[in-house]
Amino acid sequence: MQTHLLKPLSLAIAIVLTAPSAFAQDRNEKSSTADDRTMEEVITTGTRKEGVSPTETLSPVDVVGGEELADQAGFDLTESLAKIAPSFNTQRFPIADGTAFIRPVTLRNLSPDQTLVLVNGTRRHRSALVNLQLAPLGTVNQGAQAVDFSTLPSLAIERVEVLRDGASAQYGSDAIAGVVNIILKDDAEGFALSAQTGEYFEGDGTRNSFAANAGFNLFDQGFVNATVEYSKADKTWRGVARPDAEFVGSVVGENLVPLDGLGQRWGDPDVEALKFFVNSGLEINDNFELYGNFGYSNNETISDFFYRGPVLDPEHEFTARGTLQVDMPNDPADPGSIDYLPDPAPQSLIDYIVAQGLNPSDYLVADDSSPSGYVLRNPIYTQFPGGYNPQFGAEIQDISAVIGARGEFQNGLTWDLRARVAENEVEYVLKNSINPSLGVLSPTSFKPGTLTQEESSLNADFVKPIDVAAFASPLNVAFGAEWREETYSIGAGDTASTEVGPTAVYFGVGSDGFQGFSKDSDGSFSIESIAAYIDLEADVTDALTLGVALRLEEYDEFGSTSDWKLSARYDVNENLALRGTVNTGFRAPTPGQVNTLNVTTTADSSGNLIPSGTYPVDHPVAMALGAKELTPEESTSFTLGAVFTPFSNTSVTLDYYNIDIEDRLALRNNKIGAEEIELLQNAGVEDAALLKDSNANYFVNAYDSEVSGIDLAITSDFEVAGNLLVVDLRHNHNKQEVSKVETNTINASRVFDLENQVPSDRTTLTFDFDTGDLFSGYLRFNRYSDWESTGGLFGPGDATDTYSYGSEILVDLEATFTLYENYKLSIGGENIFDVQPDDEQDGTLQYLGVRHALTSPFGFNGGFWYLRASAEF
Numbered sequence: 029m030q031t032h033l034l035k036p037l038s039l040a041i042a043i044v045l046t047a048p049s050a051f052a053q054d055r056n057e058k059s060s061t062a063d064d065r066t067m068e069e070v071i072t073t074g075t076r077k078e079g080v081s082p083t084e085t086l087s088p089v090d091v092v093g094g095e096e097l098a099d100q101a102g103f104d105l106t107e108s109l110a111k112i113a114p115s116f117n118t119q120r121f122p123i124a125d126g127t128a129f130i131r132p133v134t135l136r137n138l139s140p141d142q143t144l145v146l147v148n149g150t151r152r153h154r155s156a157l158v159n160l161q162l163a164p165l166g167t168v169n170q171g172a173q174a175v176d177f178s179t180l181p182s183l184a185i186e187r188v189e190v191l192r193d194g195a196s197a198q199y200g201s202d203a204i205a206g207v208v209n210i211i212l213k214d215d216a217e218g219f220a221l222s223a224q225t226g227e228y229f230e231g232d233g234t235r236n237s238f239a240a241n242a243g244f245n246l247f248d249q250g251f252v253n254a255t256v257e258y259s260k261a262d263k264t265w266r267g268v269a270r271p272d273a274e275f276v277g278s279v280v281g282e283n284l285v286p287l288d289g290l291g292q293r294w295g296d297p298d299v300e301a302l303k304f305f306v307n308s309g310l311e312i313n314d315n316f317e318l319y320g321n322f323g324y325s326n327n328e329t330i331s332d333f334f335y336r337g338p339v340l341d342p343e344h345e346f347t348a349r350g351t352l353q354v355d356m357p358n359d360p361a362d363p364g365s366i367d368y369l370p371d372p373a374p375q376s377l378i379d380y381i382v383a384q385g386l387n388p389s390d391y392l393v394a395d396d397s398s399p400s401g402y403v404l405r406n407p408i409y410t411q412f413p414g415g416y417n418p419q420f421g422a423e424i425q426d427i428s429a430v431i432g433a434r435g436e437f438q439n440g441l442t443w444d445l446r447a448r449v450a451e452n453e454v455e456y457v458l459k460n461s462i463n464p465s466l467g468v469l470s471p472t473s474f475k476p477g478t479l480t481q482e483e484s485s486l487n488a489d490f491v492k493p494i495d496v497a498a499f500a501s502p503l504n505v506a507f508g509a510e511w512r513e514e515t516y517s518i519g520a521g522d523t524a525s526t527e528v529g530p531t532a533v534y535f536g537v538g539s540d541g542f543q544g545f546s547k548d549s550d551g552s553f554s555i556e557s558i559a560a561y562i563d564l565e566a567d568v569t570d571a572l573t574l575g576v577a578l579r580l581e582e583y584d585e586f587g588s589t590s591d592w593k594l595s596a597r598y599d600v601n602e603n604l605a606l607r608g609t610v611n612t613g614f615r616a617p618t619p620g621q622v623n624t625l626n627v628t629t630t631a632d633s634s635g636n637l638i639p640s641g642t643y644p645v646d647h648p649v650a651m652a653l654g655a656k657e658l659t660p661e662e663s664t665s666f667t668l669g670a671v672f673t674p675f676s677n678t679s680v681t682l683d684y685y686n687i688d689i690e691d692r693l694a695l696r697n698n699k700i701g702a703e704e705i706e707l708l709q710n711a712g713v714e715d716a717a718l719l720k721d722s723n724a725n726y727f728v729n730a731y732d733s734e735v736s737g738i739d740l741a742i743t744s745d746f747e748v749a750g751n752l753l754v755v756d757l758r759h760n761h762n763k764q765e766v767s768k769v770e771t772n773t774i775n776a777s778r779v780f781d782l783e784n785q786v787p788s789d790r791t792t793l794t795f796d797f798d799t800g801d802l803f804s805g806y807l808r809f810n811r812y813s814d815w816e817s818t819g820g821l822f823g824p825g826d827a828t829d830t831y832s833y834g835s836e837i838l839v840d841l842e843a844t845f846t847l848y849e850n851y852k853l854s855i856g857g858e859n860i861f862d863v864q865p866d867d868e869q870d871g872t873l874q875y876l877g878v879r880h881a882l883t884s885p886f887g888f889n890g891g892f893w894y895l896r897a898s899a900e901f
Contacts, residue, residue, distance in 0.1 A: 072149060073189040073209040074198070075575075076491055076506040077565050083671050086565070086575050086595035087193035087609050088683045088739060090758075094185040094213065099806075099842060101226060101858035101892050102235075104259075105177040105185075106131050111810065111840070111858075114760040114790035115192060115739060120887045122294045122331065124161035125542065125626075126422060126454060129297050129329040130176050132159055132169065135205040136192070136685070137735055137762045137786045139692070140174035142615055142661075144195070144203035147180075147210045148307070148321060150430050151200075153450035156481035156516070158620045160642050160695070160725075169782075171695050171727060173481075173620045176452065179325040179426040183222060183239040184255035184305040186213045192739055194665040194687065196613035197577040197593035200510065200559055204613040204663045204689060212307040212321060215243035216251035219901045226894025229862050233264035233296055233889060250310030250318075257303045263331075264295030264889050267877035273335055276415055284414025286335065286460070292417060292877050296889065297331035320431040330421030330457075333541040334876070338415040381530045411462065411472060418461035418541035425453045432487075444489040444508075454479045458525070461540045465529030477545030478519035481620065485512040501567035510559045516619035520550040528715065537715075549625040557583045557616070565595075573597040577611075585622070586660050589614050605671040607683075613663040617693060621727050622658060640723040642695065649719070650726035652711035653698050659729055663689045678744040686736040694730035696773045697723055730773035733782070737762035754796040761789050775825040777818040785883055787835070789813035805843040810886070812836055817883040822872040831869040833881050838863050854896040862891035 071080060074087045082089045092112055100108040110116040110133065117134045121127045132140035140159070145152040155176040159169070191207040199207055220241045227234040237259035244252045265287075273291025282289040302325065309319040381388050432446025458474040489508035496503045520526070521544020528537050538544055561579035568574050575595035582588045593611035600606060623644045643650040645658060669683030698704060700719045708716035740759040745752060764786075766779045774782075791811040798804040814835045823829040842856030865884035868874055873882055880888035 071189050072211070073146070073207055074191040074193065074195065075565065076563055077504045083605075083673070083679055083681065084597075086573060086597050086607055087191055087195075087667065088607075088669060088681060090190040090192065090741070092188040092190070094182070094187055097185055097188065098182040098222065098239075099844075099854065099856075099896075100182075101840070101856060101894050105180050105182055106133055108182060109133065109177065109188065111808075112792065112794075113190060114758050114792050114810075115190075115762075117786055117790070117885055119883070119885060120296060120889075121161065122296070122882075123292075123333060124159075125420065126157040126456075127159045127161050128331045128420075129299065129327075129422065130155050130157045130159075130424070130454075131178070132172055132174055133177055134169060134786070135190075135208070136687070136737065136760075137764050138205040138687070138689075139169040140172040141202060141618070142204040142689075143174070144199050144201075144207045145175040145177075145210070146199070146207060147323075147428075148212055148430070149209060150446060150448055150487070151483075151485060151512075152210070153428060153448075153452060153483040154481050154514075154618065154620075156452045156454045156479035156620070158618075158624045158626075158642075160624070160626055171621060171693055173618045176424075176426065178301070178327070179303065179323070179424075179452075180210060181239060181255045181257035181303040181305055181325075183220065183241045183257060184212055184253075184307070186211045192683070192685070193609055193667055194611045194613045194663060195593070196615075196663075197561070197579045197591040197611055198563060200512075200561075200579065200581060201557075201614060201616045201660075204615055204661070204665070204687065212305065213241065213243070213253045213255070214251055214307060214309065215253055216245050218243045220898065222896060222898040224894055224896040226892055228264060228889050229891040229893070230264075230266075230889075233262055233892070235259070235261045235892075235894070246308065246310050249312070250308065252306060252308045254306040255304070257301075259299070259301050259303075261296065261299045263293065263298050265290075265293055266879055266888055266890075267292060267294035268879055270335055270877045271875060272337055273415065273877075276337055280338065280414050286412075286415065286417040287332070290877060291335035291415065293332050294878055294882075294888075297329050297421070299327065299329045301325060301327040315437075316433070316435040318431075318433050320429070322430075323426070323428045325424075325426045327424040327426075328421070329424070330419055330459075333418040333420050333461075335417050336412075336415050336540065338413055386530065411468075412460075416460050416462075419459040420542055421457050421459075423455045423457070425451075425455075427451050439492075441490055441492040444487070446487050448483070448485045448487075450483045452481045455519075456521075456542065458539050458542050463524055463527060463529060463537075463539050465532035465537055466524065466527060467529065467531065470529075471524050474525040474539040474544060475522045476525045476539060476542050477521035477549075478517075479620075480515075480517040480519070482515040482517070483513065485510060496566065499566045499568055500570050503564060503566040506563040508561065510561075511556070512559075513554060513556045514619050515552055515554040516623055517552040518545050518549045518623070518625060520547045521545045545625060551623075553619045553623040555583060555585045555616070555619050555622075557581055571599045581614075583616055583660075586616055586658075589616075589660060589662075603673045606669070607671065608666065608668045610666040611664075613665065615661045615663075617658040617660065617727070621693060624727075640725065641719070642725040645726055647726070648711055648713050649708060649724055652707050652713060653704065653724060653726070655696075655726045656728070658693065658727055659691055661689055661691050661693060661729075663687055675744075677746065678742070681739070681741045683739045684737070685739070686734070688732070688734050690732045690768075691729035692731050692733055693727055694774050694778070695725040696728045696730065697725050697775075698772075700724055728770065728773050730770050731766050731779075732768040733764055733766045735762065735764045748797075751797065751799045754794075754798075756794045756796065757792070759789070759791045762786070763788055776827040777820060777823055777825050777829070780816070780818050780827040780830060781820065781883075784816040784830075787813040787815045787885055790885075802846050803844065805841075808840040810838040810840070812838075812885050815883070815885065817881070819870040819872060822870060829870070831881075833866045833869075833884070836863050836865065836886070838886055850899050850901055852898045852900075854898070856894050856896070858892040858894070859886075860891055860893075864888060864890055 097108045110118045135143040152175050158173045189209040195203040195207050222239045224237045239257040241255045270291040273285050277285040277289050287293050305323045307321045311317045428450035430448045434444040436442045455478045456476045462470040487510050491506045493502035525539040525544025526546045559581040563577040565575040577593040579591050591612045595609040597607040626642045645655040665687040667685045672680040700722050738761045742757040745754045764783050793809040796806045816832050819829045838859045840858050844854040865881040868878040868881050
């Protein structure tokens with residue numbers, strides 16, 4: 029694919045976030061008495077008008093304080109955000125390639141990359157990972173390439189603003205479900221330390237973290253606020269021994285079967301991470317300021333794949349003619365079944381091996397009963413007599429930088445100019461595996477390759493209030509322009525991870541578990557866009573506020589798009605306001621989705637391991653199978669809501685939303701049989717015969733969907749003997765309906781999972797108590813309604829294998845004691861009653877050692893306790 033420079037637009041008008049900010053009702057802002065802890069909240073997301081609070085907005089906005097995110101059992105923003113806001117969901121995927129350690133986050137049950145993420149009002153870059161694994165092993169929103177929230181240290185965050193409304197007209201691509209704006213701390217003084225340790229009730233998954241935040245004056249006219257965080261999390265073990273692993277252990281000895289005889293582990297990966305973030309600003313004079321932020325993180329993680337049974341020594345008591353393989357059985361009810369390699373080695377194979385200057389004994393076993401004198405030799409037994417479990421991991425490096433200047437002209441026009449560069453790199457590693465086509469010459473460790481996402485952008489934003497005699501307030505005019513480029517790069521794996529050895533036709537190609545990226549896939553692929561947008565907002569009367577936004581955007585890859593948004597709010601009286609919006613949106617396919625090339629190993633409906641490849645739409649394999657160019661996803665949505673203040677200490681917001689999305693992206697799956705092999709050969713695909721019995725996937729615009737639901741938020745604060753008690757109730761109801769499914773794209777099971785796998789109702793109820801100087805703590809209830817799922821890639825695909833799982837309530841508790849003036853000690857528990865989801869009902873997953881429902885929205889690790897010490901100066 030080639031990148032074409034965009035033609036300059038004749039007019040560049042755009043909106044980006046520029047309004048100054050403050051906030052309230054955040055626990056880290058509480059003072060000594062209940063009376064003086066009531067403060068005004070001011071938000072910057074979804075509006076460019078200064079001084080707007082969440083209850084005054086045209087669109088629904090949630091504000092989550094930074095301390096609420098930091099005071100959690102998990103040190104990962106991915107987990108802590110989903111714990112607090114019920115419209116967010118995330119799941120843990122134990123065996124799902126990169127999705128096992130770069131976890132997607134969904135808002136309103138939409139794809140992870142249909143939510144736009146900002147940091148201080150500037151777009152955050154994506155992860156290099158394209159989530160390819162399908163439920164139940166991976167995300168139900170297969171194919172997303174989204175932001176990795178875990179790269180951000182929680183202690184660096186002042187607050188998070190969540191705009192629960194379509195906002196593509198205001199912010200551009202991806203903002204179909206809404207916008208998450210992460211506001212960094214800007215304190216110019218102070219120093220904070222935090223150290224935390226904890227583990228699951230079952231005695232594993234130990235987590236340790238250490239974080240520090242410091243603020244400094246910069247020439248007495250600015251600030252530098254820096255945060256560093258180190259964390260380490262150990263593996264968890266929640267499965268049971270696989271029957272075939274038990275059988276192998278009874279033959280060769282349990283000590284030779286990996287993972288203490290289990291064969292396969294279900295649980296969290298090992299993770300070690302270092303994160304650093306700095307935010308800075310320098311006021312040159314009253315009308316001119318320089319600012320910027322810089323972030324870096326390094327994450328090393330390792331997890332496991334499926335268990336591979338051994339090939340037993342020909343001299344073993346179970347020896348039959350040829351080489352004997354104990355493999356995953358076709359029938360889970362018959363774990364002792366044994367598969368034999370079908371044929372003795374043909375003379376042509378022997379001749380080929382000799383012609384390559386290789387030793388036939390490295391690939392074949394002498395056998396006088398064979399016409400050729402040899403039978404095929406799989407190298408597994410020699411290196412892994414009890415079978416093996418490939419270890420798959422990555423080193424993930426993330427770096428970002430934003431630099432800008434802003435100010436105000438004498439006529440009241442404010443301006444903001446900034447530049448952004450960022451890179452996310454995923455370097456894969458594979459251990460305890462082999463390339464079976466290389467015989468006993470195969471190494472057992474591989475570097476399958478590297479994925480890199482690079483992004484850069486330039487923004488120019490302007491805001492000018494204009495007095496209009498007919499209006500009750502000045503007309504707030506915001507306009508500007510944006511240029512953006514995304515580049516996705518694939519770095520080839522080492523030779524051994526991709527090599528086609530002499531016995532490839534019998535044993536497969538490349539490193540087993542995750543085939544390396546070939547030299548043919550090596551390259552960089554870019555997409556550029558330029559946008560112009562304008563945003564108007566004004567109080568037309570004392571009771572009526574109106575807003576309108578328009579955005580024009582042009583992509584070199586996908587052409588032009590235009591989007592609009594209309595917003596209104598009517599104050600019925602001092603205690604009741606009605607609000608609503610209607611808008612269009614879009615999400616352009618990412619360079620990763622257009623160009624990803626990945627071959628891994630998955631399981632079929634019988635539990636057998638088979639290669640599964642994902643190809644770019646312009647790859648010869650995909651083109652031969654009917655791939656077409658991708659087009660952007662497009663949406664139309666509306667919200668209707670009310671803001672009610674029945675008492676001076678209570679606020680209530682209730683919003684209904686409806687989002688229609690067309691041409692949603694998905695992976696089309698093709699099983700490669702004889703007919704497909706013929707198509708590939710006719711198209712000139714090299715070594716097409718090696719793809720037999722594998723899966724070949726590529727992205728398509730596959731289906732439409734409608735997502736509708738209700739968001740409810742009720743917050744009350746009470747004075748209890750001079751102390752502050754805040755009660756916060758939040759509820760999200762969500763339903764998705766899939767329609768207009770293109771032929772041969774997603775099957776009935778995938779449709780069922782999209783509509784039913786995420787619980788339709790999620791509720792959080794939090795009691796937050798603070799004495800101001802001696803004690804604080806919270807009690808939180810998280811309820812997940814029941815959900816349903818199919819066997820996914822393990823099932824027949826027709827949604828006849830549906831399973832139902834019951835609702836659950838999880839309880840979190842934390843108590844913090846102030847020791848002296850600056851020191852605090854916290855003890856807490858997450859899921860303190862050790863609630864587990866229902867048992868897994870899919871037969872294949874049960875056979876693979878899964879105990880509890882793999883699609884659980886709250887995981888299956890159980891209860892977790894932790895201890896945290898902190899200090900502030």
